[in-house]
Amino acid sequence: MISIIMSCFNAEKYIAETIKSIIVQTYVDFEFIIIDDNSDDKTVDIIKGFQDKRIRLFINEENRGLTVNLNFGLKQAKGEYIARVDSDDVFIKNKLEVQKKYFDRNPEVGLIGTNAYIYGTKKVIKMPITYSQILGSITLYNPFIHSSIMVKKDVIMKYLYNELFRHSQDYELWSRLVFNEKVININKPLLKYRIHENQISKKLETSQNVLSSEIKSNIIEKVMTLSENHKKIFINSLQLMNVKSVVLKDVKKVYQDIYLSHTFLDSNSERYFKKQLWSFYDRLTYYIIKNNHFKVYYSEISFWPINRFNLMSKLIWIKKKVGLK
Structure with missing residues (x-):
């Protein structure tokens, strides 16, 4: 039953x-x-x-x-x-x-x-x-x-x-x-x-974000080794919280550290995480450019495993899409 x-x-x-x-x-x-x-x-x-x-x-x-x-x-x-x-x-x-x-x-x-x-x-x-x-x-x-x-x-x-x-x-x-x-x-x-x-998820979105951050922090401790500062930057970037105070090139370094320190079950889990991690980074980049919180320095962006040329091209496309000069 x-x-x-x-x-x-x-x-x-x-x-x-x-x-x-x-x-x-x-x-x-x-x-x-x-x-x-x-x-x-x-x-x-x-x-x-x-x-x-x-x-x-x-x-x-x-x-x-x-x-x-x-x-x-x-x-x-x-x-x-x-x-x-x-x-x-x-x-x-x-x-x-x-x-x-x-x-x-x-x-x-x-x-x-x-x-x-x-x-x-x-x-x-x-x-x-x-x-x-x-x-x-x-x-x-x-x-x-x-x-x-x-x-x-x-x-x-x-x-x-x-x-x-x-x-x-x-x-x-x-x-x-x-x-x-x-x-x-x-x-x-x-x-x-x-x-x-x-x-409930609409009414209590702020409260849920806070609790979700706590949950993510606990998961991170199980699967990777990050400093408290990098952990905070990572969680904020996932939830698009406090991004005005975040520098994109710093987030890039955090995401590199996350990938390199993550413990994976197998190669399939690793590939999926890599793909999803890039998706969140892409979303964050789009959000930042769209809201024009700060100047993005293309020459300093190189997210591994995506090579610099592909990422720069994508950022330029994003920038055009949201109508920024």
Whole structure:
């Protein structure tokens, strides 16, 4: 059996569609654990309107927060597998079936995520797929969409969510789990991920950035050796924070040190990390030129393994694209 866990708070606008997408799944052997976090709108009434015996509703008498609710849901779960869904996201009809079949064929895997559609569009959010790619990306960003994951219960119970993290709790959990368990993403969009102004990740973006920085700092300590100053420059550059005080040629040196000091699982992980690292550096360069924070000295830029000519050409193209002289 699969236990699907959802925490909700004042979710009346979208929760009905989310629940519908669960109860019509092609895989039917599941329980749906819903923890209402003391909502004061019609959320609970909407949930009770679904007459499905697989729904187990728990109502908090006070607001406890997402992280505490998720750990509560894990402890209540009766299933061998755990799936997550946020109260504004939508499962594709065969999501559970596809992930369960993958587990059956690959018993060594402990956690499976997927790609996702951006709700209301055909645009796909593509995640790193293989274990090597995930290890090659987790230093840079969260390699899983939280609502997409399915995990073996005996795996996640070894770690649980860290209740000191009210936000970014999934990224913090993965930062501990992926170095000990085999994990993958299925290269299919099996979720409709909703982006709107009222979602937690939008409302609490600043708080999430701070916590994400702490998580990245902890991961860096596991996979590479960096000075505190280089670590700070690196994390700020990934999140485009405090870039006005950062000199691009200094970031270049930091990125070189990051690559050279990083410990990789294998050559595939190394190649993926290298590619993603360059992508972030490119984004930072674009952002800096676009906002014209300071003068870029082309002659001093040479990011290895991209040779100087290619990088200079790319920077010139970026500069033209954003209309700077």
